[in-house]
Amino acid sequence: MLRLTFVSLLSVFPVMSQACDTALILTIDVSNSIDMAEYRLQTDGLADALRDAEIIETMVAGENYLAVVQWSGVDKQTISIPWTQMRTALDVEAFAQKARLMERAFVLSDTAPAEAIYFSLGLFDQVTGCNRNVIDVSGDGTPNGGSDVRAARNAAERAGVTINGIAIESMGLAITNFFRGAVITRDGFVMTARTHREYPQTIRAKILREISRIFG
Template sequence: MRLWAASVAICMAQAAHACETALLLTIDVSNSIDVAEYRLQVDGLADALLDAEITDVIVQGQSALAVVQWSGVDRQELSIPWTQLRSRTDVQTFAAQARAMPRAFVLSDTAPAEALDFALRQFADAPACDRRVIDVSGDGTPNSGSDPRPMVRAAERAGVTVNGIAIESMGLAITNFYRREIITRDGFVITARQHRDYPRAIREKLLRELSRILG
């Protein structure tokens, strides 16, 4: 009886600390992003994390988050390493780190294939979670690097979902590119109508990702 009770207690403790989603947020800091637009991205991310509904979903799922900044072929940085967010305080701390995050690169090209490759490799150090998701945000199509589609297929083979935020300035060119060449078959794209709309888009995307609504 004691052994059974101990086993139950261990299982309950493990369940209490289980991670539902490992979410890697990647932020475009290529040459097309100016200083004000960078601030809109990092402040928008921080504000979205502090939204009461999103904070609750993160804590309930004991989710793990990390942030990557990316631009050209050899320009990727893990700016905030994997952090499992188990409490509101954890979320607040992570949001503050995102808001204070210095820009990693300036005057660089746009190479989403290499960003995806770098992002996939970060899961080697991620907590063991039920789902693994990469979020790619950007405002342009590639002007350097390789074809991103092989990396998308690699993500699918690895069981990683890739979603996107397409930041548009005119029409839906970036959105259509993300749908064709960036997201996985179980992924989705949220369109931000210019950078000013990014805070709304990142909130919508986070809620959709962390609430297990896919496709």
């Protein structure tokens, strides 16, 4: 009589490990409405978030990929930190340090989020094997340049890419409502930061929500 133990079954049918849970592009608005102090609040906030113990643990467990894109006007998008896989806590710490030291890419430029989305969509060809592809868009204004944001959002949905957002508000909820109606995908979400000084705590909560697969 053939007896198959759990160990012998594993030798016949090896468990396939998932190489990557989430590929996440963090995009930072550096358009004309962002002054240097506000830029530093964004980069320092991102760096501090990535040094959070819970984020480090979750990043490494999912072997997630991260990249950072800076964007502003129609022809103003650049990869500030290329795709990096978070296999160890040291990988996350090194990425955080790069984010903190990152130089601003553009100044005195318009706000064209559609082009930022299209640019980011093209980067997912460089990573494969991830369960989810996510674009994280932050911004403090509505478009004053570029193509239709809803069309870019729809292109992301067709590609199976999720777009989430951080709306940085000076008053009211105008940016949040714009993100909700035109930027985020149907499976995405938007979080609100009341002024740039709330950005650091908001980006931490947002990243943790994205990589922990907690939605609602």
